[in-house]
Amino acid sequence: MSGAAHADDHAHGHGVHGHGGHGHGSFKDYVTGFVLSVILTAIPFWLVMGNVIEDKLVTGVVILGLAVVQIVVHMIYFLHMNTKSEGGWTFLALIFTITLVVITLFGSIWVMHHLNANMMPVSAEEMRHAP
Secondary structure, eight states, rough: OHHHHHHHHHTTOOOOTTTTTOOOOOHHHHHHHHHHHHHHHHHHHHHHHHSSOOOHHHHHHHHHHHHHHHHHHHHHHOOOSSGGGGGHHHHHHHHHHHHHHHHHHHHHHHHHHHHHHHHHOOOOHHHHHHO
């Protein structure tokens, strides 16, 4: 690479390393993300092992909520995703990914529920009362 081209790359913020203009996290950011991740992992473990909440459905919903929070912590502190990085394109890609995941999850649950409700074998009791 010639000296002029090399200087031109650095003048536009590209450089030879191709970091794309987004910053890397500081040591404090990584430690904060790690501590939050450990806490968000320990709480569900404690909820299940200590049988803190009697209702299993409520426990499951709380664990799912904490999992979503942990995903956000990972994206912010480890992946450094925000609305400013890469001109907002990473955030747009994140929105698209979340939309696809939600459609896939809820669609799968809906299909499995209807398969379970409509394709269960008929019991002998129901066969005796059938016309």
